Amino acid sequence: MLLIHCPYCEEDRPEVEFVYGGEAHIARPLDPATLSDEEWEHYLYIRRNPRGRHHERWRHTHGCGRFFNAVRDTVSDRFEQTYKAGEPRK
Amino acid sequence: MMRFSGLNLIAQAFSGHQSWPEQWPDKAPKAAYDVIIVGAGGHGLGAAYYLAAKYGITNVAVIEKGWLGGGNTGRNTTIIRSNYLYDESAHLYDHAVKLWDGLSQELNYNVMYSKRGVLMLAHNVHDIQSFKRHIHANRLNGVDNEWLSPEECQAYCPPLDISPNARHPVLGGALQRRGGTARHDSVAWGYARKATALGVDIIQNCAVTGIRRGPDGAVLGVETERGFIGAKKIGVSAAGNTSVVMNMAGLQFPLESYPLQALVSEPVKPIFPCVVMSNTVHAYISQSDKGELVIGAGTDQYTSYSQRGAFHIIEHTLAAICEIFPIFTRMRMLRTWGGIVDVTPDRSPILGKTPVQGLYVNCGWGTGGFKATPGAADLLAHTIAHDAPHAINAPFTLDRFRNGRMIDEAAAAAVAH
């Protein structure tokens, strides 16, 4: 069970309080109608899925309820840092 | 290749088994091949074998960063079935089941395909509706799958608790009698042995570090830890690592890689005759020929390449097993392990050509790739040989994520009221 630092609660909390939210920093296009099918496919489905440093979303669902972002190494599963939603990519 | 047989085994016994040859030779890579397969799991080795055996392409290398069969092939719970809902899936998986039948003889290697039946339990009205839909569709597709009452389920699998007081009572089940298990390592080894006998090179401990493309964009070969190896065509069968390999060719894929755990109990005398799956309770169990209860757990929620999962997944899995099979609470867990499964948005595989000329892919099998091994391998070989998909894998293209023609078995089983 991972131990995750919630940037809102400012505490390390157990993974079972959190829900994983997939890759971070994929903003929903402001005007989807103007996107090509390929661009829309990219938004919906294409993921970096890197082996190594991964920017990802978590939600402290059973805690403060907030989504936030994290940088985690997908080989060691170690968190490098977590930061609040809306902050720039670290 | 020395023929394997009971007689030969007896003959060898009298000479102390001193004359068995290597099952596959360890080869140094040649400068170039007609086809390179990246990934020496069952799917990749099988593709090499079918390229050589069915399509006459023998100048083939299978390149593996670790040891052959060391990825998901050697880490899964070996369930084989083809009772899928959609025509596309049913045809795909049944192609595999047909190849499983006779694979031991074809490879002259006993892969121990055991048609002990796969029983999927229904626990609520929605399950019944969904299973009946599968059963009818399977029947009209020529795939066996039949409905059992709770009492028939228990007769088929005596340890099953069918008490109506259970939290999730068993309301019936769908049984595919041709479903079952096989011996996972033997599949990889059998393909490796037969493929190498036909001229295929297997190169282990040789990580691919890049895919070289020519000015026209077509593949030229792979960069590896042991230097560049040329290839006219490259087939990627790298399971959880597919995204990484595809990145080397400049492609981003609709894939995410998740940890998936499994476990076995200590070996006990035969008690569990079939394979039982319960999607509602999240339990998957069979008993190996060695006597261990083989139990599939769920995926962790986050992407990972660590081949390691969280303990609470194991807690939930064993609670689910004991809910359906309360007699097993005193059994003991012997070993857990993890694999990396690559999951597509519709949880169906991608099997076919890629936007890069000469680059072919077989990925996205998620938690269910083992059962498809011979079928997927054959279809990848076909696609590579003809530079065009077979009719069976034609629907499993990348395009579907653009045009919306998904093959979403899980969505078809949607739960809501």
Place this chain on the structure above:
Amino acid sequence: MSDVLAIPALAVAGTDLALEAQAVTASGVALTLEAPASRWSLRARTAQALSGVIGRAVPARIGETLDGIACLGPDEWLADLPAGTALPDGAGQPVSVVDISARGVVIRVEGAGAATVLSSGCPLDLDRFAVGRATRTVFETVEVILWRESATVFRVFVWRSFAPWLWHALKAAERG
């Protein structure tokens, strides 16, 4: 042995867990169901914004409590006030005031071993959970809000339909 008989009975009861008025865990901690109260889920972008609308001071830091109001998240508060208390509904204001008085119940866990009993299913380090703190968390798979009233009293807020399961899980906690 009584426990031998009790467990099969529980299994047969299966779907029929019910709350008693009061129970004692195996390790001697008393469980009681608190009387109904007036409870709200309060939401606003800041403590000040909320405070201005409801006319009460609210804690600004997550986990803090003040006069029956707990800060659960950066924009979320739980008000747990005496039955019959009224709050302005904040109409037209950038706040959300939602009555949840009936949504759940509060199980009071009381005794020297209260933290120990809760630790049977709650993954938080309760030794480090100060008196006066409140937080949303889980007990095994069930979401709860934990509010530490004193060294030996925890109040566990849980949605109504999960309460029987939680009650019996707490009752079953053996560690003494």
Place this chain on the structure above:
Amino acid sequence: MSGYRLPAGGRVNRAAPLDFTFDGRAHSGFAGDSLASALVASGQMLFGRSFKYHRPRGILGMGTEEPNALVTVDRGGAGPGWGRRTPNLRAPSVPLYQGLTAQSQNRYPSLKFDLGAVNDRLGAFFPAGFYNKTFMWPRSAWEKLYEPAIRRMAGLGASPTERDPDHYDATYAHCEVLVVGGGLAGIDAALAAAADGGRVILIDEQDELGGGALSDQALWGEVADKTMALRRLGNVMVLTRTTAFGYYHQNFVGAVEQLTDHLAPAQASGARERLWRIRAGEVILAQGAIERPLVFDGNDVPGVMLSSAGRALAVRYGVAVGRAVAVMAVHDSGWRDALALKAAGVNVVAVIDLRGEVAADLVAAVRGAGIAVHLGHAVTQVAGRHGVSGVTFAPGGTGQGQQLAVDALLMAGGWTPTVHLWSHAKGSLRWDDTWGAYLPDVAQENCRAVGAGAGAWDMGAGLALGTLPGPKPIWQTKAFVDFQNDVKARDIDLAVREGMRSIEHIKRYTTNGMATDQGKTSNLNGLQIASGSLSKPVTDIGLTTFRPPYTPQTFGALMGHHKDALFQPIRKTVIDGWADARGAVFENVAQWRRARYFPQGGEDMHAAVARECLAVRQQVGMFDASTLGKIEVVGPDAAEFLNRMYTNPWKALAPGRCRYGLLLREDGFITDDGVSARLAPDRFHLTTTTGGAARVLAMMEDYLQTEWSDLDVWLTSTTEQWAVIAVQGPLARAVIAPLVEGIDLAPGAFPHMAIREGTICGVPTRLFRVSFTGELGYEVNVPAEHGRMVWEAIHASGQAHGITPYGTETMHVLRAEKGYVIVGQDTDGTLTPDDAGMAWAVGTKKPDFVGKRSLARPDMSAPGRKQLVGLLTEDPQEVLEEGAQIVADPDQPVPMTMLGHVTSSYHSATLGRSIAMAVIADGRARDGQVIHVPMPGRTIRARVSASTVFYDPQGSRLDV
């Protein structure tokens, strides 16, 4: 001396004798004994049969490494169908208690005479991997003959076949320092850590602290003093009989504590085992080291065992392992053991060491104790089958042999540091030549290893060997590496010859290290042998990965609380008890249980549902809809937010009015629906499906927080705040009118699809005028605590009008008669709004909503998509099976081209015939066409209706 019990010594309590049975024979031992020590004391050296060849086996070790002496212990049942039998327990780890009943395993008919031992005679035909090479002809024989035979041979002990009356406890724990291993190194680490004042947990698998020191009488005093010191500290928790089995991410360690299995069943109360889920700041691993067996011809005869086991038996338990004992050593520790045994009163006759030179003080001491010394020699042969009757040893293992009459032989093959947990946590390892083993190197977690497990303990010097040198070629020997799985040195050699070059392949091919001991005594020997066969250094062959658990752990302990009634919460509404008392039949829907129908006087479901349906159509019915998901959406931007989420427009909805909302996923497929009401300009009361409540709330939070965080709107789940009672039927108004205050129920004042707030039975209500039946209807929302009271009041008020409670099955029929869709039944995750015939619910003028862009993808509007339509069977009494498949041509060969399937199908009592809904390719264009439903043995004909509305198509019954 009774049997093999030494006249004095040991840590057993000779004043507390205990009776027990093994294979039905009575024995006795003392408190403090393990089953193994008590049996050896009774002269029992044969404990079990090996897995593959059924060879007779004794004990190899006296700890968790034991591969051979596995037994079944039966602690008795609790009535018919309940039992406490546990297979595969390691006899050395089974504490003795009064009345213990143990059985040997994997033998038939008896331990001494086992028919399965024929496998041993035929062993030459069953080398490693033999099953890959045979059993293939004739093909049909695999299923009928070979596989059943192989499966019958499987397993060791027998699985329990009865339910387990015991229960299991679980807990979380937190500490600053966790020490795993309670030997002196662990005790010292715990004492040092405790001095910092933080919380310390010390875990040890044995029933008392001390570890290896318990086999060294000189250290007993130190262990006792330090244990006392630990117990006096307020910040240290000592857990004995507790095994740390797995080391997971960020210092999360799983451990299982045995609570009652060491007690006689009559004394045992409470949970059997407790799962400890520990989060530690720092982990200190003090797991010690495990002695390695020596690999030579005959090393598995009962009576040949690890030197440390002989020592533990003598020193800790006061038991002589034999009348005349020899030690075969390649390591100094064997010499020390010989002296310890001698001191304890065991007749040690010789120490044989392959090394030509051994520390002079050891040699002198051993000689001084009257023990013969044979340097530069190796045992080459062991006489005896069920027990040792003598050994042959020779210079260099190959010279002229001499015989020695002994009945026990101890093997001192060196030590393997226990690095299992270290490896679980992905710590790296380094090869150490002096230990001939891997040692912890770089930790990935805040973790360190101490003591023998870290290579930091003086075990003496020695050799690291693959096999002892012997006179015969390897393929003629029966020199065991993995004792339980019967893996011999020659199997590893064969695997290498057949091309297995990695230790993973060798392991999988031979099964070396895959037995219940998970290779604790076999891994390193296997590695050394493979290294020799491949002529490559050990470090080039790799190391198999250690995976949790360290030792096997009970399913029960790992599932913790989640047994029986506590497996998963079952959610019930406040009205559930009323339904239960009236004999309702329930169904599970998501986590909820819901009343499905209310049979009366022996009715079956068909009859009950028909009666309930007619009551609603003709008079009035009441239905518990409390499980519907509810979300309160509040804030100035509430309407804007809903407008972006749902397919249809929301901004113009007037307060006091309701609207049906259709929710798509971003991929364009329907995910949920529900009727929602606008209570005020900035307040909405949403409903979702029962199963979709949590999913919809999570999805909405996601968009709100991460895409549209500028909107001032908040979401609150109110599912359980409100009990919901649907009152439906032409007499619905008459039923509720007497109970409602503050709401004008007149049709003009309170039309269909409106909401009003007032009171009912004196409690506040949000009263919806909505209908999922097609009749005049209300959904009475009241705070849940009043739900039961209001339900009963409505029921009482309805008596005069013939009110009938109905369940989900009737609800399904009524809505199907009206063609209302159930998301998840008539739609699955592959239908668009147009597919479901709900294009009307899509706001075409809205520039965007969740899922809109996906609907414009080429395939989402391509011809041939499956569409939801009605179906009427030609035979009106034929009710189609839900899930049945539909074809155009029933005579086509298999595989058939299927057009779609039946999603909902019922007998409609109202219409006096069957009705169905189906999704069919180009369904709406097939209006009036006959389609076919092929069932086993027959085909059913039905006619397509583009409309799914079978009853009151004008909706006239709603507007009354």
